[in-house]
Amino acid sequence: MRTIIEQHVISGKRFPFLNMVNALKEIAKGTHRPYPCGAGAGYMGVSADGALSACHRFVNEPAGHMGDLVNGINPTLQNGWLSSRHVHQQEPCHQCWARYLCGGGCHHEVLEKGRTACDYIRGWLHYTMQAHERISRLVPDWYR
Ligand code: SF4
DSSP: OOOHHHHHHHTTOOOOOHHHHHHHHHHHHTOOOSSSSOBTTTBOEEOTTOEEESSGGGTTOGGGEEEETTTEEOHHHHHHHHHHHSGGGSTTGGGOTTHHHHTTSOHHHHHHHOSOOHHHHHHHHHHHHHHHHHHHHHOGGGGO
């Protein structure tokens, strides 16, 4: 079954659904993601009073505190975050076939609500791998 994104890609039209496009390109390159996103590493959230947090969702929440604008990023907090949030440290992610495409799920959702969306995540990643097979066979230049 070809979905709308595949129909667009195969006919040479743009389909700016970046989650899907990024997943297709990661699968094609064979890369892996040790985290679900760049929270606490490549980007942070900042509160109105200058506190730094792992991302916008953690603003004013102790769990993702990373320092403040006056004193900068606290390396102990940041290193602790990055080591504890690595997908290898997550349960049950280290046994999940999708771990290097998923990265362990949104940090904030996981800490607040647990891993309730894993079947959905695995389902859409399974579909994405199938779509990658069709796209790479039918329009291999799309990846260039
Ligand atoms: S799908 Fe669920 S169990 Fe698998 S890596 Fe993602 S968050 Fe972890």
